Structure formats: C-alpha cells, structure tokens
Amino acid sequence: MGVRFGWVMVWALLFAATVASAQESPLHAIEHAEAVRSDWETITPPDEGWLAVPIPDFSNRHWRNFNGVVWYRMEWEQADPAQDTGLVIEHLNMAGAVYVNGTLLLRDASLVEPLSRMWKVPRYLSLAPPLLKAGRNTLLVRLSALDQYGPRVGRISVGEAAAAYALYERYKLLRVDLLEYTFAVDATLGVFFLTLWLMRRGEVAFGWYGLSTLLWLGYQINFIATSPWPFSRNETWASVNACFLTLFVGAYAVFVLRFCERRWPRAESAMWATIAIAVAVMLSLPEGASDPYRVKLIIATGAFGLTANVLLLSLTWRDKRLEPRLLCVAAWLYLVAGTHDLLAFRRIFFTSDDYYTDATAFVNTLCIAAVLAWRYARSLDRIEQFNVRLHNDVAAARNELAENLKHQHEIEMTHARLGERLNLVRDLHDGLGGSLLGSIAAIEHAPEKLSAPYLLKLLRGLRDELRLIVDTAIIEPAGEASALVEQLAPLRHRMSRLLEASGIACRWDLSGIDALVVTSAQTLDVLRFVQEALTNVLKHSGACEACIGLHASDAGLSIEVCDNGGGLGDTPGQGAGLRSMQMRAQRLGGRFAFSSNPGETRVAIVGALAATP
Amino acid sequence: MNESQWVEMGRSGSPETAACALAPALIVEDDTHVQARLVRVLAEIGVDAASIHRAENIAVAQRLLDTYSFALVLIDIGLPDGSGIDLIGWMHRRESTLRVTAVVVSSFATQDLILQALHAGATGYLLKEREDAELTASLRSIERGGAPIDPFVARYILRVIATPLVARAVADAILPVVADENASVPLTRREEEILHLVAQGLISREIAERLSRSTLTIEGHIKSIFRKLHVSTRTQAIYQARSLGLLPR
Structure with a gap:
C-alpha cells in the first residue's frame, strides 16, 4: 500500500514538473x-x-x-x-x-x-x-x-x-516560491523538534530529526540564496554546501535508526568518522581544486542518503502501524527523487537542472512532521491515560483507606462500648457491690442493731452510691477519662440543695481543677469521698456551715471538707465511714487527714493523684 | 400569654416571678407508695391533705381535670395507659387547663423524657430518688414562682442553643419535633449565664450571690427558660399546623 501510494505521488510530481514545458499557443x-x-x-x-x-x-x-x-x-x-x-x-x-x-x-x-x-x-x-x-x-x-x-x-x-x-x-x-516555503516550514519544524528534544531528552528521534532538518537547511539555502555571501567565491559556497548535505545525510541516517528504535553504535561511529574525514578533506582543498572532489562527495552522499531510505523501508517493512507507513511514503519519494537528482547531476538520462529532492522535500517534511506529531500526540495520550489511571488508583486507594478507617473506627467503637460496659460493671461491683456486701456483713455481724433508721441509713448509702455511678456514667458516656469539674457538678448541685434544705450553708471553693482529667474510677473515688464526708455533715454534725475545697496544683489534688458542727462524738458507725474514706484516700494515692473538735471538723485528702499529669 | 409576650419577657432584665399556688393539687401516679410519699411531701409544705386528689392513670386524670379546677398537677411519666407527657400536651391544648402548673415526677434514668416533658410545657420536674428534703425544696421553689433545675438539664439547653446544627442533631435524637433554629426563642445573655453556672453545679442561692440578684429572680429566670423551651416547640407545632392547613395563616 505504502509502495503504491509512493508511486502515485512520484507520477503526480513528474507530471507537475513536465507540465511547465507544455507551451501555450499565444x-x-x-x-x-x-x-x-x-x-x-x-x-x-x-x-x-x-x-x-x-x-x-x-x-x-x-x-x-x-x-x-x-x-x-x-x-x-x-x-x-x-x-x-x-x-x-x-x-x-x-x-x-x-x-x-x-x-x-x-x-x-x-x-x-x-x-x-x-x-x-x-x-x-x-x-x-x-x-x-x-x-x-x-x-x-x-x-x-x-x-x-x-x-x-x-x-x-x-x-x-x-x-x-x-x-x-x-x-x-x-523554482523559487515552493523552495522558499519549504525552507521556512523546514526551519520552523527543525527548531520545534530540536526544542522539544531539549525539553524531553528521552525523545532522541525528535532531536535527530530537528538536527537533520537544520543541516538540510544548510544545504537547501543553495536553492534560495542569490549571492555566495559570506564567501567570496561560489566554489567555497558549494564546498560548504556539500558539507551540509553530507552532515544532513548522517543525521538523517541516525534519525532513521532512532525512529526504528535501533542503535548500531559501531556502524554509527564508523559513519561519523567517515563523514568527519570527508568534510575535513572537502574544506581543506585549495581553491580551484575542490570541484572534482565535491562532485564525488555529493554523489557518495546522495547514494548514502538513498541507502538510509532503503534501510528505513527494510526496517519498517513489516510494521503495520501508521507512522512507519507514512515515513515509508516519504522514503519512497526521497528514493525516487534522489535517484533522479543523482542522475541529473551527472546529466545521465535527465538533462534538466531541475532537482526533485528540493521539490519533494516539502512533501517529505510534511510526512515526517506528521509522523512525529503523531508520535508526540500518542505519547501525550499515554500521559493522559496514565493520569486517568493514576487518578483511578488514587481514588481506589482512598476508598480502601476510608473503608479501613471505617472498619477500624467500628472496631474502636466496639472496644469503647465494651470498655464502657466493663467500666460500668467495675464501678457497680466495686462501689455498689462493695456497699451491699458491707451492709450485709454489718447486718449479719450485729443483727440485734437492725432498727428501721439503721436500715434506712444503709439503703440510703446504697442509693447514693448508685446515684454517683449513674451520674458519672451519664456525664461522659464515651471515653476512659473525663474532666473532674464536670463530673463534680451533679454531686455538688445535689449536696448543696440537701445541705441548704437542712439549713446548712455550704461554700464550695474550687481552684485549679478546670483542666483536671481523671479516669472514671478515680472520679468515683473523689466523688465518693466528698459525698461521704458531706453525708456525715448532714447526718451527724449539727453544723450550720460547711465548706468544701478542691485544689489542684503540681503537688496533686487536695480535697477538704470541713464543718462547724459538734464534731464526732460517740456516734455509732463513725469508725466505718472514716475507714472507708481513708481507703479512698489510699486509692487516690493521697494522705488522709482527719481532725475533729467541737466547732470544727475536717476531713481531707492531701496530695492525691500526684502522679497523674 | 401569647408568643410575643414571651419574647418581650426574654428581652427584659428580670423575669416575671408570680407566686404559684400549690393547691388544689392532683397527683397522677400509679404507684401507691410514691402517691403516699408525694402526699406527705405536699403536706409538709402546707398543702391541705383534703385538697390533694389522686389519679392512677391518664383517663382518670383527664376526668378529674375536666371536673375540678387544679392549681398543680404532679404527673408521673410512665402511666399504665400512656405517657404523662401526652397528658401535659393534652392539658396545653385545652383552655381550661392551660395555666395549671404541670410538674413531672420522674426518675433520673428517664432524663430524656424529662426534657421532652419540659418541651411539652411542664413547669418543672421532681426526681423520685431524691431525698424528701430536696423534693420539698423543689416544690417550694415552684410555689415562689421559680423552677428547680439540675446540671444535666442546663447542659442540654446550652447545647441546644449553642449551635443550631448541634441543636438540631441533639433535638432530633431526643425529641423528633423539637424546635428548629428558626422557631427557637433566643435566650437572653443573663439566662445563658445562669445555665452555665447551673451546669457547673451551682445552686440558685450561689448563683444569686454571684450575680448579686435574689434567689427568686434566678429561679424566675429558670422558669422562663423552661417556658421558652416549650414555646419553641409550640412555635414549631403552629408552623407545622399552618403548613398542613390546620390553622389559618
């Protein structure tokens, strides 16, 4: 297909070239x-x-x-x-x-x-x-x-x-316009592809194409220039021109190899060495002696150019892709035009000095430019597809991560719920269970003391214990630890109202505990201590004033409850209450202090939770 | 009293603190022990035992409310034939019982229901597991024209007013037809301040001392906060009724 198309193009061009010779009648x-x-x-x-x-x-x-x-x-x-x-x-x-x-x-x-x-x-x-x-x-x-x-x-x-x-x-x-257009287009494409290569060094085929195009321009200027400037003689001009053609063919041959993704280091080195020697000889020949050599150089170069195209055709012969086929068209044209030009150069068979390579170079350039643009667009496509794939991959990874996080969150939630339940069970067991066992033991130990007020006292104690557990469970339903000041609020409110209803004025003095965060077990111990101390004040002291102080500092938390009542007399059961408070002080890691005089009774924990940050 | 008056009241510095009669009283409670306890508590603050009526379910309560004129109704939430909250709602839909002081008697475990009752129009609430002394104090506060409050209720109201989104989420979780942000009646700065102090565990007297106001004034503020909760619900209800075409626009 490529071959046939190539021939069609050749005939069309030959026709165009010969039509000029048909003379008009006027x-x-x-x-x-x-x-x-x-x-x-x-x-x-x-x-x-x-x-x-x-x-x-x-x-x-x-x-x-x-x-x-x-x-x-x-x-x-x-x-x-x-x-x-x-x-x-x-x-x-x-x-x-x-x-x-x-x-x-x-x-x-x-x-x-x-x-x-x-x-x-x-x-x-x-x-x-x-x-x-x-x-x-x-x-x-x-x-x-x-x-x-x-x-x-x-x-x-x-x-x-x-x-x-x-x-x-x-x-x-x-003879003029077409060549000038070609020159301009070639110059543009050459610079474009060379720049492209400068930006993306990986695209070596682009680089070689750009270079070969610029070298081709060095030869093609022969068809456009109207003076031998900057040289003083046309002979020098022609020598330099021939050198450009030679270099162009070298670069073109490398382009062909790179385009077909080939690397023949030894053959390439040999070629460049040959070209370097040929160019050096060409430029070193004295005036008046260079022309025979130049003619030979051009013929050799032309033959080598044709070889490069044959190479291209043979390397891409079985390739079904569009770009090598387009390039094959260009190569066929080149082959035909080049053969013609070589023959015309030596006045063999053709006697005009119309050289076809310059005319077909235009088509050539377009073919190669189309190929390279095609390749460039395809690599852009690949990049875009890669972007899309990357985007999809990222989205998939993100979804997976979200799923994992969700799963993890669910597990954490389950753990948290389980932890809460365990906390609640522990609180119930330690607090309410302990109180229950204590009450049972007390009744078993001395069943003779079992009067209604005593029983009522035991039951109220149990209720208060339950109250505390419910309060603390409700304030901060999630999490291990919570702010003590929040947990204290329900107890404070309830005890204040009770004390007030009993005609006891109470004063709360809190300092430094706003930021204090403690575990629920510790909270319960603090609250129980305060509750027991205030219950004592309510039931036994006969006081009219009570003060409650909670102070937190670097030295730890100190809790103090004092009243102006009659102090602890021989009221039965006092000992057990004090022991209980002492135990809580120990559990909070603090020192328990107790003093009781008529007019001033004081229970306190000093230096509790010192290790807690 | 209409809505604009409530808003007006919200703007003014000191709330209305009209004394509130406690007799004749109706106790709606199915547990006879609790009934007896409430009678005892009421008697303790001077309510004549003869003026105290009892109903063990909603039907009886409604019949009694139709027949007699009560000043105070103590309503248990879990009744054999329905929720006490519905009874409060029923009372607020009737001209004859609109101004009766409704007080919910509940256990702490049903704190969500307490909040719903406040939304429905309860003037206050009593917690069954509290000491008699506390119940007495609460009823005295109501009698003076105030309303008792606990830190958890204060926290709830603060959350509802803090941010509309949270409000709606919390409100939706607790009560399906709670005020949305448009229908809510804004609290005054003083009311908000009081709620913050209650949430920290301070009682009315302490708040009064801190704000240099009388205890009565503070309790009046709390009562007005409760009313706003109810009004916001009612505004919502009216809005919905209008949008459904049940009320003229």
Whole structure:
C-alpha cells in the first residue's frame, strides 16, 4: 500500500514538473540561437566564433571546462509591436544580462566573482515600442558561466504579455516560491523538534530529526540564496554546501535508526568518522581544486542518503502501524527523487537542472512532521491515560483507606462500648457491690442493731452510691477519662440543695481543677469521698456551715471538707465511714487527714493523684 | 400569654416571678407508695391533705381535670395507659387547663423524657430518688414562682442553643419535633449565664450571690427558660399546623 501510494505521488510530481514545458499557443518558444564565448571583462559580444545552439542550452556542452561569459543571440518575428508583449526566461545559470535590440533591459547584481547566484530565478521582461520593432527583433543574453555548476540558458518564450506572465509565475512557483516555503516550514519544524528534544531528552528521534532538518537547511539555502555571501567565491559556497548535505545525510541516517528504535553504535561511529574525514578533506582543498572532489562527495552522499531510505523501508517493512507507513511514503519519494537528482547531476538520462529532492522535500517534511506529531500526540495520550489511571488508583486507594478507617473506627467503637460496659460493671461491683456486701456483713455481724433508721441509713448509702455511678456514667458516656469539674457538678448541685434544705450553708471553693482529667474510677473515688464526708455533715454534725475545697496544683489534688458542727462524738458507725474514706484516700494515692473538735471538723485528702499529669 | 409576650419577657432584665399556688393539687401516679410519699411531701409544705386528689392513670386524670379546677398537677411519666407527657400536651391544648402548673415526677434514668416533658410545657420536674428534703425544696421553689433545675438539664439547653446544627442533631435524637433554629426563642445573655453556672453545679442561692440578684429572680429566670423551651416547640407545632392547613395563616 505504502509502495503504491509512493508511486502515485512520484507520477503526480513528474507530471507537475513536465507540465511547465507544455507551451501555450499565444507564446512563441525560442528554440534556436547562436552562441559565442568571451572572457569575464568583455562588454560586447565578439564578432568571431559563433555556433548554432538549441535553446535551452548547457554552455559546457560546447566549451568544456570553460569559466567565463557566453553570449547567446536569438531572433524572433514580432507581427504587431503595439501588442502587450512579455519575454520569459526560465533561468540563467549562474547570472547574466539581457539586451533586446541592443538595449540592456536586465542585469544581475554581480556578473563576476563573487557571482550572483541567480540560477534558479526565472525572469520576465515587458516589451513595448519603441524598443519593440515590427518584424525581426534581436535578443542578446550575456551568461556568466561557471563550468562546474551547469551553466545554462533555460527555456525562453516571447508573446502575449498575460500568457507570458502566467508562464513566468508557474516557473517562479516551482523554482523559487515552493523552495522558499519549504525552507521556512523546514526551519520552523527543525527548531520545534530540536526544542522539544531539549525539553524531553528521552525523545532522541525528535532531536535527530530537528538536527537533520537544520543541516538540510544548510544545504537547501543553495536553492534560495542569490549571492555566495559570506564567501567570496561560489566554489567555497558549494564546498560548504556539500558539507551540509553530507552532515544532513548522517543525521538523517541516525534519525532513521532512532525512529526504528535501533542503535548500531559501531556502524554509527564508523559513519561519523567517515563523514568527519570527508568534510575535513572537502574544506581543506585549495581553491580551484575542490570541484572534482565535491562532485564525488555529493554523489557518495546522495547514494548514502538513498541507502538510509532503503534501510528505513527494510526496517519498517513489516510494521503495520501508521507512522512507519507514512515515513515509508516519504522514503519512497526521497528514493525516487534522489535517484533522479543523482542522475541529473551527472546529466545521465535527465538533462534538466531541475532537482526533485528540493521539490519533494516539502512533501517529505510534511510526512515526517506528521509522523512525529503523531508520535508526540500518542505519547501525550499515554500521559493522559496514565493520569486517568493514576487518578483511578488514587481514588481506589482512598476508598480502601476510608473503608479501613471505617472498619477500624467500628472496631474502636466496639472496644469503647465494651470498655464502657466493663467500666460500668467495675464501678457497680466495686462501689455498689462493695456497699451491699458491707451492709450485709454489718447486718449479719450485729443483727440485734437492725432498727428501721439503721436500715434506712444503709439503703440510703446504697442509693447514693448508685446515684454517683449513674451520674458519672451519664456525664461522659464515651471515653476512659473525663474532666473532674464536670463530673463534680451533679454531686455538688445535689449536696448543696440537701445541705441548704437542712439549713446548712455550704461554700464550695474550687481552684485549679478546670483542666483536671481523671479516669472514671478515680472520679468515683473523689466523688465518693466528698459525698461521704458531706453525708456525715448532714447526718451527724449539727453544723450550720460547711465548706468544701478542691485544689489542684503540681503537688496533686487536695480535697477538704470541713464543718462547724459538734464534731464526732460517740456516734455509732463513725469508725466505718472514716475507714472507708481513708481507703479512698489510699486509692487516690493521697494522705488522709482527719481532725475533729467541737466547732470544727475536717476531713481531707492531701496530695492525691500526684502522679497523674 | 401569647408568643410575643414571651419574647418581650426574654428581652427584659428580670423575669416575671408570680407566686404559684400549690393547691388544689392532683397527683397522677400509679404507684401507691410514691402517691403516699408525694402526699406527705405536699403536706409538709402546707398543702391541705383534703385538697390533694389522686389519679392512677391518664383517663382518670383527664376526668378529674375536666371536673375540678387544679392549681398543680404532679404527673408521673410512665402511666399504665400512656405517657404523662401526652397528658401535659393534652392539658396545653385545652383552655381550661392551660395555666395549671404541670410538674413531672420522674426518675433520673428517664432524663430524656424529662426534657421532652419540659418541651411539652411542664413547669418543672421532681426526681423520685431524691431525698424528701430536696423534693420539698423543689416544690417550694415552684410555689415562689421559680423552677428547680439540675446540671444535666442546663447542659442540654446550652447545647441546644449553642449551635443550631448541634441543636438540631441533639433535638432530633431526643425529641423528633423539637424546635428548629428558626422557631427557637433566643435566650437572653443573663439566662445563658445562669445555665452555665447551673451546669457547673451551682445552686440558685450561689448563683444569686454571684450575680448579686435574689434567689427568686434566678429561679424566675429558670422558669422562663423552661417556658421558652416549650414555646419553641409550640412555635414549631403552629408552623407545622399552618403548613398542613390546620390553622389559618
């Protein structure tokens, strides 16, 4: 498929190139002339030595190895001199001047070295009376000929101005405009791909393509430049130009390898070494001696370029993907055009100096640019797909994490609930259970003491214990530890109201406990201590004032309950209450203090919870 | 008293503290021991035993409320034929019983129900497991025109007013038809301050000392807070009734 398409393209181009030679009827093609040679300085043509030659004509057919001026004299019949008439010259290689009926009408900037490089440029002259005469008119062309560069007078037509101008434009399109466009596009693409490579060093094929394109421009400028600047001679220009072509083919060959994802280090090194030597030799040859070598270099380079394309075709022969196929089209074109050019260069089979590589280079460039753009877009696609995949992976990981966290949270919740239940059971067992056992023991021990008030006292004790457990369980239903000040509030409120109802004024003095966080067991011990102390005040003291103090500092928590009652007399059961409070003090890690005098009774824990932060 | 008056009252510095008669009283309670205890407590603060009526269920209570005019009704929450809260709601829907002081008698374990009762319009609540002395003190407070309060109720109200979102979450959990943020009646700064002190365990006298006000004033504030709880519920109910077309807009 790629092959067939390649041939179609080739035929289309050949057709386009040959259509220019089809002459239009309002135009008269001048096909015969007389020619004579002279040296560089001659201003008028010599009288002797004229030869009959065809037009177009390579002057070095008649005068081999001649560098100098060749004069061409032609005549044509003009029926009506008043008609708008145009004269078209396909090109003058390398430069020249044009006279009509002895009048100079056109002269290139420099007719001696550094000779103007006008070899590609078509010319158009508008002719009118009095210059134009009825009947026979004479056209004289002074051609500055350099033997090595195919000195030539191109096709010449004269006739109706509009038709002549249309022909001129067609020549110009093929010989100048197209080349300039190609040059601009190549320059852009070369810089673009080279920059791309600079940004992404991994894309070596892009880099080599950019480089080869820029080197190609160094060669292609041969078709565009109109002077040998910055060199003083066209010979130097041509040598440098040939070097660029050689370097281009080298870079192109590496591009082909990289494009096919190949690396042939030894072959590549050998190639570059060869190219370096060839270029060095080319540039070191003295003026006047370089041309034979240059011709050989161009032929060798051209052959090597064709080899590189054959290599590309063979490496991608079985590849079904689009990009190698596109590149194959380019390679076929290149192969055909290159073969033609090589032959034309040596005037074998083709005798025009129209080189196809420059014209097909445009198509070539487009193909390769399309391939590389395709590849670039595909890698962008890959990046985007990767992003999507990454995004999905991240989302999946996040979901998984969320699931895990949720699961973990559930486990933690279950543990917390279990822990709470255990706490509650422990509180019930230690507190209420302990009180119950104590009450049972007391009744068993002394059943004779079992009076209604005594029983009531035991039951109230149990109720108070239950009250505390319920209070603490409700205030902070979740978590191991809680703020003591919050847990204290229900007890404080309840005891305050009870004391008040009993006519005992109470004063609470809290300091430093706002931030105190303690475990539920510790809370219960603190609350029980306060509750027992205040119950004693309520039941036994006969006081009218009570004060409760809780102070927390670095030295720990101190709890103090005092009243102004009669103190502890011989009230039965007092001993047990004190023992119980002492036990709580021990459990809180504090020292229990008790003093009782008429008018002042005080129970306290000092330095409790000292180790608790 | 209508809603705008409540709002007006909320703005004013000191609350209305009209004394509240305790007799004749109705005790709605199915447990005879508790009945006897409540009679004893009421008698202790000077209520004539002859003016105390008893009902062991809602049906009897409604019949008695229809027949007689009571100043005070003590209502147990768990009654054989329904919830005491429904009875409070019923009372508040009737012109004749609208102004009767309804006091819930409950155990602490049903604190959610106490809050619902306050929303339904209860003036106060008594906790069964408390000492007689405490019950007496609470009833005296009601008689003076105040209302007893515990730290847990104060905490609840503070949470409800603290942030509307939390309020709604808490309210939804406790009571399906509690005030939403639009319908709630804002507390005054003084009322909020009092609630904070109650939540810390301070009693009315201590708060009064700290704020340099009388105990009665403080208790009056608490009563007005309870009313706002009820009003916010009622506002919500009216709003819903209107949106359902049960009431003229």
